[in-house]
Amino acid sequence: MAQSSTSDKIVKGVTAFGRTGKATVTGLIDGISFIGFACIILWQSLYLIALGRRHAQPVRLRHIAAEIHTAGIQAIPVVLLMASTIGIMLSIQGIYSLRVFGAETQVTFGLALSIPREFAPLITGILVAGRSGSQLTSRVGSMRLNGEIDALSVMGISPLRYVVAPSLVGLIVSLPILVAIANIAAFGAAGLYINIVLGIGPTAYWADVLSIVTLVDLMHSFGKAVIFSMLISLTGISIGMGVSGGAEVLGKATTSSVVTCISAIIAADAVFALVL
Amino acid sequence: MATDKPTPIIVSNLKGGYNGVPVIHGCNMTIEPGEIVVIMGGSGSGKSTFLRHLIGLKAPMEGDVELFGKSLYGVSEMERLSLLKNIGVAFQSGALLSSMTVAQNVALPMIEHTDLDEETISFITRMKLDFVGLLGKEDLLPSELSGGMLKRAAVARAIALDPRLTFMDEPSAGLDPVIAAALDELIIKLKTSLGMSVVVVTHELDSAFKIADRIVVLDRGYIIFTGTVDEIKNSDNQRIQNLINRIAEEEEFDPEAHLKRLYGEI
Numbered sequence: 001m002a003q004s005s006t007s008d009k010i011v012k013g014v015t016a017f018g019r020t021g022k023a024t025v026t027g028l029i030d031g032i033s034f035i036g037f038a039c040i041i042l043w044q045s046l047y048l049i050a051l052g053r054r055h056a057q058p059v060r061l062r063h064i065a066a067e068i069h070t071a072g073i074q075a076i077p078v079v080l081l082m083a084s085t086i087g088i089m090l091s092i093q094g095i096y097s098l099r100v101f102g103a104e105t106q107v108t109f110g111l112a113l114s115i116p117r118e119f120a121p122l123i124t125g126i127l128v129a130g131r132s133g134s135q136l137t138s139r140v141g142s143m144r145l146n147g148e149i150d151a152l153s154v155m156g157i158s159p160l161r162y163v164v165a166p167s168l169v170g171l172i173v174s175l176p177i178l179v180a181i182a183n184i185a186a187f188g189a190a191g192l193y194i195n196i197v198l199g200i201g202p203t204a205y206w207a208d209v210l211s212i213v214t215l216v217d218l219m220h221s222f223g224k225a226v227i228f229s230m231l232i233s234l235t236g237i238s239i240g241m242g243v244s245g246g247a248e249v250l251g252k253a254t255t256s257s258v259v260t261c262i263s264a265i266i267a268a269d270a271v272f273a274l275v276l
Numbered sequence: 277m278a279t280d281k282p283t284p285i286i287v288s289n290l291k292g293g294y295n296g297v298p299v300i301h302g303c304n305m306t307i308e309p310g311e312i313v314v315i316m317g318g319s320g321s322g323k324s325t326f327l328r329h330l331i332g333l334k335a336p337m338e339g340d341v342e343l344f345g346k347s348l349y350g351v352s353e354m355e356r357l358s359l360l361k362n363i364g365v366a367f368q369s370g371a372l373l374s375s376m377t378v379a380q381n382v383a384l385p386m387i388e389h390t391d392l393d394e395e396t397i398s399f400i401t402r403m404k405l406d407f408v409g410l411l412g413k414e415d416l417l418p419s420e421l422s423g424g425m426l427k428r429a430a431v432a433r434a435i436a437l438d439p440r441l442t443f444m445d446e447p448s449a450g451l452d453p454v455i456a457a458a459l460d461e462l463i464i465k466l467k468t469s470l471g472m473s474v475v476v477v478t479h480e481l482d483s484a485f486k487i488a489d490r491i492v493v494l495d496r497g498y499i500i501f502t503g504t505v506d507e508i509k510n511s512d513n514q515r516i517q518n519l520i521n522r523i524a525e526e527e528e529f530d531p532e533a534h535l536k537r538l539y540g541e542i
Contacts, residue, residue, distance in 0.1 A: 055354040055357075055358070056358060056389070057354065057357065142374070143373075143374075146369065146371060146374060147367050147369055147371035148371055148372075148373050148374065150333055150367070150371065151365070151367060151371035151372075151373070152373075153332065153333060153357070153360070154331045154332060154333065154360050154363070154365045155360070155361070155365075155384070155385050155388070155433075156357045156358060156359075156360040156361035156385075156388075156389060157357070157384075157385075157388050157389075158353075158354075158357055162388075
C-alpha cells in the first residue's frame with residue numbers, strides 16, 4: 001500500500017512536471033508564432049505600401065490621414081499634459097537631489113540628458129500604446145468577429161492594405177511628431193518651473209538646453225519613436241487578427257494588447273539603453 | 277444560354293476542412309450562367325465550410341475551385357483578390373462595415389475598384405438601394421438597421437459592381453415570412469433582370485423550392501444530390517426525403533456509450 005502511494009506520488013510529480021514543461025513549450029511556440037505572424041504582417045504591409053498600386057491594391061492617402069488624425073492629432077492634448085508634468089517632476093527631483101551638492105543650477109544638464117533620450121519617447125510610447133494599441137486590437141478584432149475582414153477579402157479588397165497598412169503608416173508618422181511635441185512640452189514646463197524656483201531666465205535656460213542636447217540624442221529620441229510605433233501597431237493588429245470567439249475574447253485581447261505593447265516598448269527601450 | 281461566357285464556377289474534387297480534419301469530401305459542382313442554384317443541407321452538413329471554399333476564404337486540402345475559368349487557389353493572393361472582384365457575396369450576418377453608413381458600404385466596392393466619379397457612384401448606390409427596397413436609408417449605420425434590412429443592404433453591396441455571380445448565405449434565415457418572400461423575389465429578379473448566376477445557401481425549404489433552378493444537397497460533407505425541384509421531390513433517397521419532409525433522423529442508440537458520455541468518460 002505504502003509502495004503504491006509512493007509510486008502514485010512519483011507519477012503525480014512527473015505528470016505535474018510534464019504539464020509545466022508542456023505549458024512552457026506551448027507558450028514558447030505561441031510566442032514565436034506570434035512574432036512570426038507579426039513579421040509576416042509587417043512584410044506584407046510594406047509590400048502593399050510599395051507595390052500595392054501595381055496590383056490594384058493601393059494604400060490610400062486618405063486612410064493614412066484618418067489614422068494620423070486618430071492616433072496622432074487626437075493624442076496631442078494628453079501628450080502635452082503628460083510630458084509637461086514629467087518635465088516639472090524631473091526638475092523638482094533634479095533640484096532636490098542636486099541640492100545635496102549645492103549644484104541646483106546644473107539641473108538643466110540632467111534634464112537635457114534624460115528627456116530626449118529616455119523620458120519623452122518612453123512616456124509618449126506608453127501613452128500611445130494605451131490609446132492606439134488597444135484601439136487597433138479592438139477595431140481589428142471586432143471586424144474579424146463581425147466577418148468584416150472576410151467581407152473585405154471577398155470584395156477583392158485586401159484587409160491588409162485597407163485596414164492594416166494605413167494604421168501602420170499612420171502610427172509611424174504620428175509617434176515621432178508626438179515625441180517631438182513631448183520633448184518641447186517637457187523642456188518648456190521644466191523651464192517655467194526652473195525660472196520660478198531658481199530664477200534662471202528662459203534665454204539662459206534654452207541656450208543651455210540647446211548646447212547640451214546633441215544630434216545623437218535627438219536621433220535616439222526619434223529612432224525609439226519609430227521602433228515603438230512599429231511595435232505598437234504590429235502588436236495591436238496581430239492580437240486583433242487572432243481574435244475568434246465572442247465578446248469576452250475581444251475584451252481579453254484588448255487588455256493583453258495593452259500589456260504586450262507596453263512590455264514590448266520597455267523591453268525595446270532596455271535594449272536601446274544596453275546597446276547604444 | 278450564351279456559349280461564349282465562361283462558366284461562372286466549377287468545383288472539382290474539392291476536399292476541405294479544419295486543422296487537417298476533412299469536412300468536405302471530394303465535391304464536384306458546376307454553375308452555369310444565369311442559373312440559381314440552392315445549396316441545401318442540415319446543420320453541420322458542411323454548407324458553410326463549402327461556401328467559404330467557394331468564395332476564396334479557405335484554401336482546400338485537395339481539388340480546386342475555378343471562377344470564370346480561372347483557378348481560385350492556384351494563384352497568388354493578389355491574383356485571387358482581383359478574381360474575387362467578379363463575384364458578390366451577401367453574408368448571413370450582413371458583415372457590413374460597422375463604422376460606415378449603408379450608402380458608404382454599398383459604394384465601397386465601386387470606390388475601390390472603379391474610376392467612376394463621386395456623383396456617378398452615389399447615383400449607382402441609390403439605384404442599388406432602390407433595387408433592394410432601401411432607398412431613403414442611405415445615411416443609417418448598420419447598427420440602426422433591422423435584420424431584414426441588413427440582409428438587403430448586404431445584397432445591395434454584393435451586386436454593387438454588377439457581378440455575374442452572387443453568393444448568398446442564408447438570406448432568409450431569421451426573417452419573418454413576408455420579408456423572406458420579398459428576398460426570394462429579389463433573388464429571382466437578380467437572375468431575370470440582371471442575368472446573374474446566384475448561389476444560395478439555405479435550409480429554408482419553401483424558399484429553396486421557389487427560387488431554385490437546381491438544388492444541390494450536401495450531407496455530412498458529401499454532395500448526395502444535384503437536380504431540379506421536381507427531381508428532388510421525387511428522389512427516393514431516404515436522407516433527402518427526411519430533409520425535405522422534416523423527419524427527425526433516427527440514430528442508432530448505444531446505451532453503453534451514451535452512459536459513458538453522460539459520465540464524461542468519452
